[in-house]
Amino acid sequence: MPAAPTILERPQRWDAAFDANMTDEDLSRLLITAPFNGMDAEKFPKRTPLREIIRNDMRILKFRKGEIIMRQGDYGTSAFLILQGTARVVLKPDLAPSLLGRQATNKKGIFRTLAQLWNRSRPPEVLPRTLLGQSSGVSARQNENETRVFLQDVPRILDQHRTAEMFAGEFFGEIAALSRMARTSTIFADSDDAELLEIRWQGLRDLMKYDDALRTHINKIYRERALASYLRATPLFKNLSKEQLDRVAEAVEFSTFGDYDWSGEYKRLAQAGSVRPEKEPVIVGEGDYPNGIVLLRAGFARVSQKFGDGERTLNYIGAGQIFGLNEIAHNWRNKEATVNMQFSLRAIGYTHLLVIPTRVMEEIVLPSLPKNELPPPIEKHEDDLDSAPPENAVREKVGAEILEFLTENRFFNGTATMVIDLDRCTRCDDCVRACASTHDNNPRFLRHGPSAGRLMIANACMHCADPVCMIGCPTGAIHRESFAGQVVINPATCIGCKSCFTNCPYDAIRMVEVRDERGELLVDQEMKPIAKATKCDLCVENHGGPACERACPHGALTRMNLNNLDSLAKWLKL
Secondary structure, eight states: OOOOOOOOOOOOTTSSOSOTTOOHHHHHHHHTSTTGGGSOGGGSOTTSOHHHHHHHHEEEEEEOTTBEEEOTTOOOSEEEEEEESOEEEEEESOOOGGGGTOOOOOOOOHHHHHHGGGOTTSOSSBOOGGGSSOOTTEEEEEETTEEEEEESOHHHHHHHSEEEEEOTTOEESHHHHHHTOOOOOEEEEOSTTEEEEEEEHHHHHHHHHHOHHHHHHHHHHHIIIIIHHHHHTSGGGTTOOHHHHHHHHHHOEEEEEEOTTHHHHHHHHHHHTOOOGGGSOEEEOTTOOOOEEEEEEEEEEEEEEEETTEEEEEEEEETTOEESHHHHHHHHHOTTSOOOOSSEEEEEEEEEEEEEEHHHIIIIIGGGSOGGGSOOOOOOOSSOGGGOHHHHHHHHHHOHHHHHHHHHTTGGGBSSEEEEETTTOOOOOHHHHHHHHHTTTOOOOBSOOOEETTEEEOBSOOOBSSOGGGTTOSSOOEEEOTTTOOEEEOTTTOOOOOHHHHHOTTSOOEEEEOBOTTSOBOBOTTSOBOEEEEOOOTTTTSTTSOHHHHHOTTSOEEEEOTTOHHHHHHHHTO
16 A cells, blocks of 8 residues: 655745745834835735735845945845945946956967866865955955845045945846846945845745835836837837837836746656646737737847647747737738737746837837848737748747757757767767866766757756846855856855856856865865865856867867757757
């Protein structure tokens, strides 16, 4: 007789409060503080009351002068409200990478490059002691259970950079938190009594949902600071006057779908083999009336079509791409033969998007486009995929099996994915040896990974468009390299917290025990080995690009942006 299954309660959103130490006194104080004192608690549902949002989705933080609250380029999951004291935002010029806990990359010279060939005898994971100290412009201190990075020479920074002071009652960080985009500014505490309220994105989302005033305020900030410049840079709106663009911006609707911290849930689904389109939130359903075009601001979405009892993937789209234009343009030109949405659009992971209503498209945007830039009319079809060229063309180019494989594994996230053609690969390991030589005998990838047919995606950092590994790094050690966008780790400021290791959905980051030049393990004050995060850095210091790709004698390995499936299809046919 089989054993009875173990029954567990489903985890609830507030099983783990943002601040487990928040007291009733803290809660009472926040409830009488703006903007919470102006919110109508009756408008919040019983399952998410205002009091519980404040208690569970917020925490009070204290900063000393010079401590960095938010770094430019970081991916954050929360917004901040100044409760007491002052903060300062750096406007121009940007702070140097070394002042933010990041490494300034310098290309290797010819002699240093040649010297790599004679370093094979070195023990693994050696870190020179020069890389184990902090930059002279930044340092870190432990504050209870957190590590804080602080600037050491604030007066000099104020002399060399244009800044602005921020006071109690001001919000910041809300746009990046809700849209999952990189922070655009660095903000640090400007007084020793700075006290801030950090609001995680789930709480901010619910506050905006049930409080009209806060939603209006944040939407206004978004339109003023980010939306206008984004629309102006989008080719679809290039012919609009400033007045027309302002009218479009005023009509834009903001929306988010999916889970913000999607990597953990994705790992569980992948292990259970249940990553299927039917499990993903529907943004637009096949057969829906075209209410507006969808512009993806951040994240990814799957274009799919009904097939039997399920759905088949036709394409996936990422940040900057548009969905629904074909149908709206067709209906605008063919009033007597309108069509509904031909395909479904589903959120993959976390997706932040903008919706421009059909009315605005027909009145302002479509009339501004030359006829040759309008999409062709849609031929009505039922099951004939050949009559749906734009979406089906992608599926036909790379093959249905590979397209489903890339989508189910979220590999479209990679801007420099290591792709290996197993038919050409002879398993000679020249790529691994080249990586080891370049990184002082420390290879940064494993030549194995998931595969479909002849295609394998190696366990190497893909330098993602949506780098969830960067969320939560307390010191900014993992960051985008400034000049090329590679995701790199600064060993000098990595504290081995495992945040990036845990967040990476592709198992591309390793925690390694490091040694000194003599091969001896480095230990902390408790005599425990020091571990730091390590991964592929795309040979950012080397001329000529990734050594692994250059070393392959058979052209079996390439680093590729898997958002460009045309390039993948061309490479597979070589």
